[in-house]
């Protein structure tokens with residue numbers, strides 16, 4: 357089957373001129389197994405066994421491998437968030453790796469419910485060294501690998517299938533001889549570059565190892581199927597996993613594992629589809645460090661499950677501290693857009709998104725109140741936010757940030773959350789234009805402090821110094837409020853006494869005596885902070901020659917705030 361045809365009349369795109377003919381489709385490089393696939397109908401309802409390989413696969417990809425202190429810090433962080441099987445190194449590769457495994461053994465740093473894995477090629481001298489490193493450790497997975505794909509057989513190992521099978525068998529026997537019946541030692545085999553290996557050869561080799569290492573319920577063998585270099589769309593990988601899973605001997609005594617890399621940027625998709633296809637265990641790195649474009653990102657996988665209501669079995673409630681440790685140890689940053697953890701991933705700059713998030717928050721708070729549960733426990737359904745940032749230790753501060761792409765909703769959200777002002781809708785629209793002018797002129801983000809400056813300049817600082825209310829008092833009587841007001845107009849102060857329905861109407865009458873008309877359309881009052889130190893805000897909409905405009909007064913006293921708003925409107 358070919359991909360969908362696009363009629364030429366709809367398609368103005370031109371040939372790129374790049375030498376794409378140099379590359380072959382995955383379908384020409386591998387035999388994709390014929391599989392009566394079931395994986396598209398499956399669902400993931402449980403977290404797989406997670407195995408971080410940062411201290412081995414991640415570490416081997418660093419320009420400057422981790423020093424002992426970094427390795428230890430990384431290891432302890434992984435323990436603290438709940439990983440129970442951790443690949444701790446390639447002990448035959450370097451003295452640092454060897455010594456780290458010795459440190460774990462000698463300083464008794466492996467908790468009773470944790471298993472460490474060590475990695476070795478299929479070479480006797482290196483297998484020996486690997487076993488030396490794990491002396492005294494109670495629970496260890498010895499993980500042996502050999503490339504099996506045709507290109508690696510031809511170009512790297514320079515061997516055929518038969519010789520390679522023999523090499524693997526002999527090395528497997530070496531592993532068995534050293535591990536023997538030592539309780540707590542388990543075995544793992546990886547046909548490296550499984551995804552480009554002929555299906556029949558992969559099955560043959562894996563079954564050989566299952567048999568050789570005598571997989572049983574008490575001592576399951578781990579068969580790990582790496583997409584060492586991603587080469588096809590994730591559905592192909594899933595077919596390969598389902599096919600191999602269905603052809604494994606002693607399937608119930610085998611833990612089927614996957615180890616996707618991310619060369620095509622689809623490592624996460626490969627892992628997820630592989631789990632649908634029967635994988636029970638996933639090897640990867642935190643935030644996706646690793647060779648070239650990295651290993652599959654275990655944090656994204658875990659939080660993808662979380663966002664579907666499945667417990668990831670890893671505690672990511674303080675994701676920033678996990679990230680900080682990883683960044684420190686790897687000396688590589690985590691991108692601002694990285695799923696779940698990047699600086700911007702819970703942030704909306706754009707107007708309609710901000711509007712939706714603000715309304716979503718209001719709806720969420722209401723839903724929580726109605727169902728009598730705290731907001732942190734209520735069902736999460738907020739537009740544009742796949743999970744509640746609070747759940748991973750993020751605050752709401754950065755959820756909405758204002759720039760020239762923003763609208764009134766986002767600005768109103770920040771004015772409310774950061775400054776306690778619940779602006780009426782009309783004022784939101786008017787103030788948004790003030791902000792828009794500023795962000796267009798500067799091209800920069802307007803943070804909460806900037807918004808306050810703009811708001812104060814537009815509404816709180818009296819624009820017309822020629823008019824001021826220099827003194828006033830109000831007493832309430834049977835016929836309404838009696839206002840005694842001293843008004844300075846053009847530098848000349850006069851005192852007035854007026855009784856009206858309220859102090860606002862009284863001041864409007866005083867102003868009329870000075871030919872300053874304030875035609876009030878709408879007046880909204882709001883308490884800014886609860887408790888004794890509460891301040892009041894008065895938002896006043898008044899008629900102008902062009903339509904209506906808004907004035908604002910803020911004061912500790914409600915009456916003072918309303919009189920301030922009236923004077924602002926008269927200015």
Ligand SMILES: CC(=O)SCCNC(=O)CCNC(=O)[C@H](O)C(C)(C)COP(=O)(O)OP(=O)(O)OC[C@H]1O[C@@H](n2cnc3c(N)ncnc32)[C@H](O)[C@@H]1OP(=O)(O)O
Pocket residue numbers: 413416446448449450476477478479482501502503512513548584647
């Ligand atoms: C996909 C992966 O992540 S695989 C893991 C890759 N990680 C690493 O390589 C990090 C640690 N590696 C090392 O420190 C070194 O490469 C060592 C210690 C393993 C070996 O070092 P050296 O003996 O100097 O060999 P070198 O690295 O040059 O070449 C590898 C040799 O092993 C062979 N080889 C490669 N993989 C394997 C394997 N899994 N099993 C057996 N032999 C292998 C190669 O064909 C080559 O053999 P040759 O010398 O006969 O041509």
Ligand SMILES: CC(C)C(=O)C(=O)O
Pocket residue numbers: 413501502546547548549580582583584615617
């Ligand atoms: C051999 C394995 C597990 C590996 O690291 C890979 O293929 O990337």
